[in-house]
Every structure is written in C-alpha cells, then in structure tokens.
Amino acid sequence: MIDLKKLRDDPARFEKGAKAKGSSVDIQRLLELDEARRKLTVAQEACRAEQKRISKEMGPELGKRKGMLKKAEGEEKARLESEIAELEARPSALKAEIHAFDEQIAANEPEWRDLLLAIPQPPADDVPIGASSDDNVELSQWHPDGFDPAIPFAEQRGFAPKTHVELIDSLDLVDFERGVKMAGSRSYVLKGDGMRLHQAMLRYAFDFMTQENGFTPMNVPVIVREECMVGTGFFPGGRDQAYHVEESRRGAGQDLFLTGTGEVGLMGYHADEIIDRSELPITYTTVSTCFRREAGAAGKDTAGLYRVHQFDKVEQVVIHEADEEEHRAWHRKMIGYVETMLQRLELPYRLLQCCTGDLGTKNEDMIDVECWIPGRGKDGPDGRPTGDWGETHSASRLSDFQTRRLNLRYRDENKRTVFPYALNNTVLASPRILIPMLEIHQQEDGTILIPEPLRPYMGDLERIG
C-alpha cells in the first residue's frame, strides 16, 4: 500500500509510476474520493465533539429526570416529559446528522479502498522503463569452467543433451502420468533419486541460509486468511492465482487461501506489530510448499517440471530499518547468497534487471536470476532445442509497501513508529531447479553427476543412473 500523504503531496510521481508499470488505476479518482472523505470526516467529527460535550454537560440531568418520570403523575409528569423532550432535542438532531455522515462515508469507502490497494508502488528511478519481460536487461552472467551457454552444448561436451523430460523418463525420477491421474494437469510425482535430489537441494539451500548466513529458520502456515494475502500485496490483484478454501460454505466464518510463496507467512508473522529497533534487521528463511493456480498460463510450459501447481521453495525475507542505502545493500547481499549457491552447484546463470512493466504492483525493484537450460528455447536445424535461460529466482525490493499494508512497524531512535523496509528472494525452488540441474550435469552415458555439496544430502551418492 502506498502512503496516502505522499500521494497527495506528489500525485505525479505515482501517476508516472503506475504508467511505467502498465497500470491504468485512476489516481485522480482516488484523490477526489479521499478529499470528499476527509471533508465528511472533519464535519462529522465536529458533530461528535459537540455531542460529547452536550452529553457530559446534561447527561446526568437527563438521567435524573427520566428516573423521576417513572414515579411522577399528572402535572409533574407532563412537566418532566416536556423538559426531557427539550433536553433531548439537540443531541437527537446531532445523532441523526452523524448517522447521515456515516452513510456518506460508507458509500464511497469500497471504491476508495479498492483504488488505494490497487495503486502500485512506483518503480525506483533507476529501473529501466519497459512493457514486459522482453524489455528486461541482462546485468551479468556466470558459468562454471567447462560449460559456457554461449557455445552449443554438443560442441563443448561432445554429445547432444537430453531434455529434462527425457532424462526424467530414462532415469525414472518423476511420474507425470500418475500425478495427473490424481491431481489433474501440471501435477507430478517425484520418485526415487528424483525425490532424493529434490530434498537434497532444498535441504542444502536451507542449511546454507541458516547455518552459513545466519537466517532464522521458520516453518509458517501455507494456508492463511485473506488479510495475510492482502497484507503481503498478493491480493486483490492476484486473487485468481491462489487456491481458495471456501470454509465459509461449510459454516466457518472465514475462507482460507493457499499461499504461493513462503514470503506470505514470513511477512505476515509480524503483522500489526511494533517491533523494537534492536530486533532489526530480521532475517528469516523458510521452506514451504507453494501452490499456484497458474490461471491464464494455459498452454505455457506444459511439458515437464517448469510450471506446476505445487512445488517447494526455500525463501529468504529481510526486514530492516527504513533506509534506502541499506535497502539496496540487502538486495545485493540476498542476490549474492543465491549466486554463491548456484556457483557451488555449478549451474550457469545470469542476473536480469527487470523493467518497470515486469515489476508487479508491490515491487520498486526486482532482479531475476535465470539459469541456463539446454533443453529449452527454439529448436535448431536438427529439430532439437538450442537452449535458453529460465527464471529460477526473483529478488524483490519492496520498500515499505508491504509493511504498510501489514501494519508492521518499528520504533526509531526518536521513539516514533516507522514502517520498515522489506525484501524477499528465492533461495531455491524445486522441482523447477531440477531442470537445469539434470540438464547441465548430465553425462554422455545418460547419468547425472551430482555436484559435491549435495552428496552428503544423498548418502554420498555421486551420480544418478
């Protein structure tokens, strides 16, 4: 959520930001509604103040007369009744007025709220303008000795690569057919060494964050209330991407939603709290199952493990003091963790600066990490894919957008409450990461060589197959 005060001060900044993100939200309309709302509130508060004053002044008198009225008869009764009517006249009128204001305020509340939640966080000034992911800008590349994505796979490895789907099939690592039988399209079953590798990678990534980088390990709910989804900025915009558990239809008061990322639980954890400054920065990591409907992605990445409804992800989240420089430093640091890990896993990757059109509502900056996937991309003359980059990580800088929505604050050195800044980044998402993993580390004989760091997590297994 954006800061309404900042919006009033500088609407042009937000209009420019919304445009750059390709949002058509009507900011002028929100300003109008907000102005009307404040005018009504001021007028209503004046009425309330008077009502309060009158009530304190004459309330007890009124109470006394009402008490006497019960016993009174004849002339005295008539006198009391008229006195009471006189005393009640003004407050009654005020009450009606206040009620009328209430109705007016309530009438424009839904539209006001919807607009406020829909206004995107303006991108940082140095984020390149662009319409879609096609306009993202490559920042850097890394590849291990012995494999350069710029050179065709066969040329440097001496054999034609299999796609991950083919490898999975020949090594019996995943059962798509039975997955679909049980749970529909985009479902799968990891089995045997497929499951072992999946677990090994998650466990390695989790230990890397908690043991080497000191992040606090967490396990958080993956089925949450709507406020969590709104607070973290996924709703209302991404409502159709989340699985909806309609508990209300079974008599419960509230519906629940399956989270698409551990970020929801890690950020929602401190919602509505005022954290002590000494607790910052907060660094959390979780491994959680993620659920995504992938609505609107029909026909995209249908084969294999790239785009699935359910996966597991190690996620990192940082909450720190509201400071621009620190914010950027953490962003680099969190991306650095991922780079270190991918280098140890010997997976070629590149960093992509996402353009404004690819940021989504909540981010002010986002850098994606893409791994090289030989079995992806356009087909070559031999009818085989020529390889392409595939997104495996996404590092977001959110400034105070999320903490404001979550009402998560800290107290600064002047004892004032401030919304801290938050970031999140994937550490490792599997099974998607298995795609580059299997394809890059495949050997000519069809086996998969397991990178050193993962072996302890697989009973010292050196290769699959």
Added chain:
RNA sequence: GGAGAGGUGGCGGAGCGGUUGAACGCGCCAGUCUCGAAAACUGGUAUGGCCUCCGGGUCAUCGAGGGUUCGAAUCCCUCCCUCUCCGCCA
C-alpha cells in the same frame, strides 16, 4: 464434533450505562538522592486518523463488525480468537 469459561494498555488486573483513554500493581523512561548503583521518592509512559494561525485542537480504538441509547469498555446480535473437559484423530 459436544459442553463450559473468557477476551480490557508492554504485562497482571479493576471497572459492568454518565468527564473512564480507562483505577491499582508490575515493567519501562526521566528526575531527586548517591562517588556510583540499589532502595526510596517525584513525574512521565498506547496507537492511528484528520485539522492546524505549529501553541495545539479533535475524533476513533477496551478481540472484530453491527445494533440499542441523548450517552456504551459496560446492554443486544453476528463473527473471530483463547482456555478447560469429553469425543475423534496425523
């Protein structure tokens, strides 16, 4: 799932229709005392919105929302949550 109890400030805990944003205690902060500390004493100690001639003013908030009333922490309704006992169960 059944039966019961209850949700008040950082915590404990009063209040149960009329200056109650809320007694009292603890905690915390500042001051006095002290070489310093402890103790004691004194004072202070919620969050948010809006308005502001920047002195302040004002409204809201006692789990959440709605209602009754001139007036609600107090009465009514709905929901959420916690606890105890029983049942079921990974």
